[in-house]
Amino acid sequence: QVQLVESGGGLVQAGDSLRLSCAASGRTISNYGMGWFRQAPGKERGFVAAITRSGANTYYADSVKGRFTISRDNAKNTLYLEMNSLNPDDTAVYYCAATIRYGNFRVASDANYWGQGTQVTVSS
Numbered sequence: 001q002v003q004l005v006e007s008g009g010g011l012v013q014a015g016d017s018l019r020l021s022c023a024a025s026g027r028t029i030s031n032y033g034m035g036w037f038r039q040a041p042g043k044e045r046g047f048v049a050a051i052t053r054s055g056a057n058t059y060y061a062d063s064v065k066g067r068f069t070i071s072r073d074n075a076k077n078t079l080y081l082e083m084n085s086l087n088p089d090d091t092a093v094y095y096c097a098a099t100i101r102y103g104n105f106r107v108a109s110d111a112n113y114w115g116q117g118t119q120v121t122v123s124s
Contacts, residue, residue: 002026002113004096009118014087016122022079022096022115029098030074032112035105036081038092039117045095049081050105059104063089086122093117 008020020036035050049070050059058070069082079096097111105111 002029002032002098004098004113004115006094006096006115006118009094009120011121011123012086014122014124016086017082017084018086018120020081020083020094020096020118020120022081024077024079024098028074029072029077029079031100032098033101033103033105034070034072034079035097035099035111036070036079036094037097037108037111038090038094038120040092043092045108047106047108048094051079052102057104059106083120086120088122088124091120091122093119 003025005023036048037045038048039045047061051070055072067085071080095117096115098113099105099110100112101110
């Protein structure tokens with residue numbers, strides 16, 4: 001079992017930055033592909049970014065490419081999401097997830113573990 005706990009969300013203004021963290025416990029995340037997903041009110045949970053086990057490969061949704069950066073520190077058992085140039089469309093609950101699958105972790109149903117989520121609200 002892997003327990004995932006997100007932190008770092010909050011209320012910011014358009015153009016601001018936030019850094020989300022996802023602390024894992026139970027097992028080392030080096031054995032898992034990791035990803036960030038988000039869910040806005042009335043919408044399905046959607047892909048934001050993913051990173052392979054070693055961190056060598058990263059993947060992004062088109063809507064966040066160039067603004068968000070996913071990274072991981074396997075020694076600290078922690079996943080990060082650096083978010084810049086935030087806009088109101090980024091408002092959502094952000095979830096980190098772990099998968100035993102290899103490759104691009106883009107589909108929520110591929111997740112084996114989820115965190116509880118952290119709210120990000122961007123005001124205009």
